Every structure is written in structure tokens, then in C-alpha cells.
Amino acid sequence: MANLNTEFHRDLIATAHALADAAREATLLHFRKPGLLADSKETARFDPVTVADRLAEERMRAILAQRRPEDAILGEEYGAKAGTSGLTWVLDPIDGTRGYLSGTPTWGVLISVADESGPVYGLIDQPYIRERFEGGFGLARGQGPSGEFALACRAARPLADAIMLSTFPEVGTAAEHLAFRRVADRVRLVRYGMDCYGYALIAAGQIDLVIEAGLQPYDVQAPIAVIEAAGGVMTDWQGNPCPQGGQVLAAANAAVHAEALAALNG
Template identity: 75%
Template sequence: MERISADEAEDIFATAAELAEAAREATLLHFRSGGLTADNKEVERFDPVTVADRLSETRMREILARRRPADGVLGEEFGPVAGTSGLTWVLDPIDGTRGYLSGTPTWGVLISVRDAAGPVYGVIDQPYIRERFEGGLGRALVTGPSGVAPLRCRAARPLGEAILFSTFPEVGTPEEGAAFRRVAGRAKLVRYGTDCYAYALVAAGMIDLVIEAGLQAYDVQAPIAVIEAAGGIMTDWQGRPCHDGGRVLAAANAEIHAEALALLNG
């Protein structure tokens, strides 16, 4: 695809902001409302979807159909829509539905735009705490209650001084869990359960690593764009692109990425 012009980049920013605002309204309408129920999308584990997930994605798709009808759409809850522009919007209407159901505040909404090569711009929006992290097309910033600030990943430090996050302590399969523990055993601090907010914290320079497995494209596209814009790296466990999800390693810098990668691979 040809380089995105300054005018189109501005339209992408404005569209993403409208999507994020619509998703905030839709998700906060039901958050901590009492009596919220969920359907389970899987058999072997609890993978919930709520009316808020569906409402959030529906409203974002309506905006895209109006503002950018030539673009494709890939979302978690509904089928893909093919486009003709070479750009696709990738949407996760609630990343962290388990946390959303539990009333914790760190679930978020993921919005990104990708071309044939991968994500070019992403938003990690935290509706309840009102922080919005943006990265790509010349932007790397966070907007929130404290104002606007640039995003910049942490400088290199040994793994023994690093902070590592993952959503689930078991990470994935027993083999994947063992690989994760090789890294976790060397880190200074390991924390769990923050879903997409962990990736935002990498971009904000607060933590060093996120390691996860079993992810989907809509889980990773926005974090990739935001973290790379802030100077970090996000790959699979072999150091290859992870645009379609799977096993993911997000790192604040090349040095700690290499150290974690070596341990993941034994």
C-alpha cells in the first residue's frame, strides 16, 4: 500500500477518537450495573461475552460504515468485512471481559488500523479510568486525567531488575507455562491480571515485559502499534511478527527482549 498521507492520517485519528468515545459510552452503560450476565464462547474454559461487548462493537462498526466505508473491519464479536482501500480496522470491543464482569477497572477497548504489512496505528482506551494511549503515524502519547504526555518505553536494564506482566498465571499450555516461568523466575517483580493495560504500561515506561500465549489478532494489533511507536518491540516467542496473535512477547527495548527470548526458548 502507498504511504498514508497527512490528511488521511488526520482522518484516521479523528475516526479512531470517535470509535473510542462510542465504545466508552457503550461499555460504561453496563459496567458495575449489577445483574450483568455473560454467555460463554468456549467449552473447556470460561471465555465470556456480554451485551456490552456486542453493543460496543456494533456502535464502532456503524461509525466505520459511515466514515470509512472502503476500509475493511475485523472484530472479535462479528464477522469480518472486506474492504477495498487496503486498510482494515481491527476491533476488540472489550479486552478483559472477565475483569469487566468482576468490576475491576483495567479492562479496555482496542482499536487499530492495519495495512498488508501490519498495524500502522493503534489505540488502547481505558474507559473507566479515562486514559487513552495512541501510537503510530507519528503519534506516541497518552491522554488522561493528568493531561497529555508522550509515551516512551523504559531504558534497558537487566532482567533481574525488570517488571513482568501476564494476564493468567498459567499463561497457556503446560509447555508454555514452563517457558514463562523461566523468565518469571529471573524477574524482579511479576504481576497478573491487567489484560491490555499491561501493554499500555510498557509503552508508558512503567514496566519492561509482557508475555502471553493463545492470543488473537484483535488482542495484539493495537498494542503492537502503541508499543512500537513508544520505542519498544513486540514479537512472537521466536522473534517473528505476531500480527495474528499466538505467543506474544512485548518488551521495552531490544536488550531485555533478547534476554527474555533466550529464556523462552530454553
Template identity: 75%
Template sequence: MRVTAEEAADLVATAHALADVARQATLLHFRQAGLSAENKESDRFDPVTVADRLSEERMREILAQRRPHDGIHGEEFGAKSGTSGLTWVLDPIDGTRGYLSGTPTWGVLIAVSDASGPIYGIIDQPYIQERFEGGLGRAEVNGPMGRATLKARPARALSEAILFSTFPEVGTEAEGAAFRRVSREAKLTRYGMDCYAYALLAAGQIDLVIEAGLQAYDVQAPIAVIEAAGGVVTDWQGNPVHQGGQVLAASSPELHAKVLSLLQG
């Protein structure tokens, strides 16, 4: 779907307005005594807090005012259909486990998508006030060290690559085995960064993020940011992954191809 320059500017401005209100909402409760969480699942700890809900509520209020004809797909309050052909995909706190623990590695994810996938996205880390954006002609980070262009690392051998994932087990037993085939060949493997790992890939700090079991709201903003920085994001078969599932993000097409072959065994 083509958007005019005028609409692109409005989409970017709206996304930043969403990130601003989400930043305020999440910081109201971050590292505050007495913060508790409900568990959304019975077989594992998948928390949701008052801050998750408040963050999404405030973003939806902005969209109702500024973009009432767009659809919305949010983690906490589900889907709202629209008529414009555009949908806002929102994760009000990606990394709620980290949020509960007080680490500054969680973030707010905001993407705007058409039928083909995300066209623009923001990864915002409110506590350190660092915002990564990509798409619609933009690829930059603005934070404590100022504003800079996002550019993924050039191609390098897997033996020199830094690999991130959120959980050491990486999904099912078979998915974990596939991940370990890659990890054994990588220079360094780190865990637990949630969406911040994708931001680091776009910023040229790391080379790979491999995960499984993701939802659309977990991955659409990272896809937009990483692709704008020159990286590649697909599923483990090399297909589009904007609806979630198994995710492989790589800093270069060459490294992506190498890792894809290892994941497929």
C-alpha cells in the same frame, strides 16, 4: 502501504470517534447490577456480554459512515472485506472477565492495519478515561493526569524488570514452563491486567508482557502503541505477531533479546 498526511489525520480522527462511542457503550453496563455473560467456549470461561456486542456495533456504525471502503476484523462480529487496503481490528472489550468483576483494567482496542501489520492503534480505558495511542507519528497518553508522551523504559537487566501476564498458567504446559524460566529471573511478576499491561509498558511503568494464545484483535493495537513508544513486540521466535499467538512485548531491544533466548530454552 503509504498514507498521505490528510488520510493519516482522518484515520486518527476516526479511531478517536470509535473510542468515544465504545467508551459510552461500555460504561452503560459497567458495574451495573444484573450484568450477565454468555460463555463462548465449553472447556473454559470465555465470557461475552451485551456491552461487548453493543460496543462493537457502535464502532461498526461509525466505520460504515466514515470509512465504508475499509475492511473490519472484530472479535464479536467477524470479518468484513474492504477495497482500500486498510483493515480496522477491533476488540470491543479486552478483558471481559475484568469487566464483569468491576476492575478498571479492561479496555477497548482499536487498530488500523495494512498488509504488513498495524500502523496505528488505541488502547482506551473508559472508566478512568485514559487513552493511549501510537503510530502515524503519534505516541501519547491522555487521561486524569493530563497529556504526556509515551516512552518505554530504557534497557535494564532482567533481574530489575517487572513482568506482566494475564493468566498464571500462560497457555500450554510447555508455554508455562518457558514463561517461568523468565519469571524466575525477573524482579517482579504480576497477573490479570489484560490490555492495560501493554499500556503500562508503553508508558514506561513496566518492562515485559508475555502471553500465549492471543488473537489478532488482542494484540494489534498494543503493537502499534508499544512500537511508537520505542518498545519491541514479536512472537516467541522473534517474528511478527500481528496475527496473534505467543506474544513477547519488551521495553528495549536488549531486554527482548535476553528474554527471547530464555523462552526458547
């Protein structure tokens, strides 16, 4: 599935953009609007879901039912739907609902299509600032308020010079947090709260690393496709493929990935 010059690939790409357009409209209906409420999916901690999460996924599923009814779907809000084509659309209608509730523009919509080998194309969309990042089928490009631009991860530099992002300071379990700190204490700069936008910034050549834990397939599959298309590396903390989520190490290049991996594992 590496050749863009087929009607099949063009249809998948056009479908992904149609999904992103629909989710962009749905999420902006409620973003920064007064009275937005959230339910929590968990009782032990605040894991919010809003009417915008549900509406965006509903609209994306409706498009897939019309355009790609034979494909499977895995979505954060409405679970799995079986398919017969061998392809699965993996959808996160709002990655970063806490940020969405807070009014920050670091949340996004994640859309990917996967075959039996994992994600083959992915799209990260930030509706409010109108930035979109896509990778796969020979593409590695972004578009935003300043126009279209190529995606390319930054060149290798020592871990001590690296910029690293993560969503939460308290990454994962106590043991995972200690491993994370081994890297965080060695890099030049660490910033928090970026959600999926951090992965887009790796692909755009702005930062070097994202390290997180406790993720789901819909959190990681679009970023995997986008980052790998831009020349980066995304694995678990043992260096293995991570399409099912869990512990994730995303890096701009193989060299900084190797340094961070060694630090994570002591």
C-alpha cells in the same frame, strides 16, 4: 504511512478516536451495574461475552460504515467484513471481559488500522479511568485524568531488575507455561490480571515485559502499534512479527527483549 501531515492520516486518527469515544460510552453503560450477565463462547472454559461487548462493537461498526465504508473490519464479536481500500480496522470492544465482569479497571478497548504490512496505528482506551494511549503515524502519546503525556518505553536494565505482567498465571499449554516460568523466575516482579492494560504500561514506561500465549489478532494489533511507537519491541516467542497473535513477547527495549527471548527458548 509514516507521515502524520496528510488529510488521509488525520482522518484515520479522528476516526479511531470517534470509535473509542463510542465504545467508551457503550461499555460504561453496563460497567459495575447490578445484574450484568455473561454468556460463555466456549463450553470447556468460561470465555465470557456481555451485552456491552456486542453493543460497543456494533456502535464502532456503525461509525465505520458511515465514515470509512471501503475499509475492511475484523472484530472479536462479529467477525470479518471485506473491504476494497487495502486497510482493515481491527476491533476488540472489551479486551478483558473477565475483568470487566469483576469490576476491575484493567480491561480496555482496542482499535487499530492495518495495511498489508501489519498494524500502522493503534489505540488502547480504558473508559472507566479515562486513559487513552495511541501510537502510529509519528504519534506516541497518552491522555488521562492528569492531562496529555508522551509515551516512551523505559531504558534497558537487566532481566533480574525487570517488572513483568501477564493476564493468567497458567500461560498457554504446559510447555508454554514452562517456558514462561523460565522468564518469570528470573525477573524482579511478576503481576497478573492486567489484560491489555499491561501493554499500555510498557508504552508508558512503567514496566519492562508482557508475555502471553493463545492470543488473537484483535488482542495484539493495537498494542503492537502503540508499543513500537513508544520505542518498544513486540514479537512472538521466536522473535518474529506477531500481528496474528499466538505467543507474544512485548518488551520495553531490544536488550530486555533479547534476554527474555533467550530465557523463553531455554
